[in-house]
Amino acid sequence: MIVGEDGALLAISDLHVAYAENRAIVEGLRPGSPGDWLLVAGDVGDTVEDIEWALGLLSRRFAKVVWVPGNHELWTPPADPVTLRGEARYRHLVDLCRSLGVVTPEDPYPIWRGPGGPALVAPLFLLYDYSWRPEGLDTRDAALAEAYRTGIVCTDEFLLHPDPYPSRQAWCAARVAETARRLDAREPDLPTVLVNHWPLLREPTRILRYPIFAQWCGTEETADWHLRYDATAVVYGHLHIPRTTRHDGVRFEEVSVGYPREWRPRPTPPGKLRRILPAP
Template sequence: MSDRAYGNRGSLLAVSDLHVGMADNRPIVESLRPDSDEDWVIVAGDVAEKVEDVEWALRLLAGRYARVIWTPGNHELWTTKHDPVQLRGRERYEHLVELCRSLGVSTPEDSYPLWPGPEGPVAVAPVFLLYDYSFRAPGTTTKEESLAYAHERGVVCTDEFLLHPDPYPSRDAWCRARVVETERRLAAHDPEIPLVIASHWPLVREPMAVLTYPEFAQWCGTELSADWHRRFNVAAMVYGHLHIPRTTWYDGVRFEEVSIGYPREWRKRGHPKGLLRRILPYDDGVTGPAPVSDGPAR
């Protein structure tokens, strides 16, 4: 269905996991163009590992879309030896926020922009939460047991080596601090205005049920956000990270996994939901089975 069917109001679109550090993914980003001058696009993390690549992609999109809204994934927060920007942890995140602001891109540190939908305004809330290892591996009851199980299985997220939590003592401590601040802002939001919450990591654990490696779930979110889609007036929840693009519903709320993923994945499964997902206005099409994915980088 074209945007013209909605009276040329434009659409709220979303994408994630562009991974433009991979040469075969750059043409995909270069191909992304709006159907309307009024289209907005959410970029839900994992644009790239190097700051210069993040800037390239967001600058390109900011020059094409009426509004770009970004929230980081784990890959933007990696400090790799190949990146001239060697900032770590919160300083790296804050550097990316300032970069986005210089491009006119909205971030989790800015006011929630109001998308002027045909049925009234909708606030787009990019949130940065990380994870706290509470989505534990099967049969484990503590973070330590869950991590040990993952190491035994050889399924360990690269975050353990490249995503530094400075100045926090751990990634889970940083996550808890982010949850407190984000929850405060969501609670202060006018409940009469619906929200589209955009996060790299899903708010709930249920999407991890289809992971090939269930122990990877501990790097995929936090139980602390499990009721947010019920507590707040959420029209839709946008996320990525899992590289399993699909639409699911939990407690009557629509969850959209909008990732592009790695070349080996999209060559195998194609782009079953398209390169860009229309979040609003919602086109209630038929949702097929979850596509097969190798999952995010470990």
């Protein structure tokens, strides 16, 4: 898939449109030029209706929208009329995105040929496997027990079902293996922009207020992917700590909006699209 000759490659994540203030932010998102692409790195909303509303709106405004699921999209909340779980819910969202013209992790990776390109834009869905544990907690069970003891437990434990896989870490392993197979088969001379809801390496989680939460944030299996796949940039969200960092010389962009209680105290207004290419 090759489209785009001008404009910019932009990104945002963690829109959480169930909040009225965040919904207003999405309503205000517009491209700067007709050729702009938008990368949406997960957590658009909790219900299928909210996800359809937001991605439908954005797909009508931007030349191309590329989406990856976050943990909230994969939840099966009691209030959602769509009661699908696990893989079936993910596939339902993929079908929905395709009906809207939105690129998903199941589609051919598009090539950005605008300013700063060419680059292979790879939307990823990788999950996590509890391997980012605090020092001294050597097993998943020990890390989970400590999380429950301290009250720092991700809602995924109650709403993100791995069906038909026996566990979330088994689903993660299957996603990592399949995605690595696809990335290994790419054109090797073409740099990549890797887009995933969860960070690909652990370093960005070191500043979490509650380090125990890192076990729900990624997997050690992807720690070298920014180098292995010649990434010119890595885009992610999930942490609700928007910032730019560099690891091994590669630019990592956390592009989340987050919850209103998080962005209200910040000096900069929320919802500004981050430019990925051309590089700022």
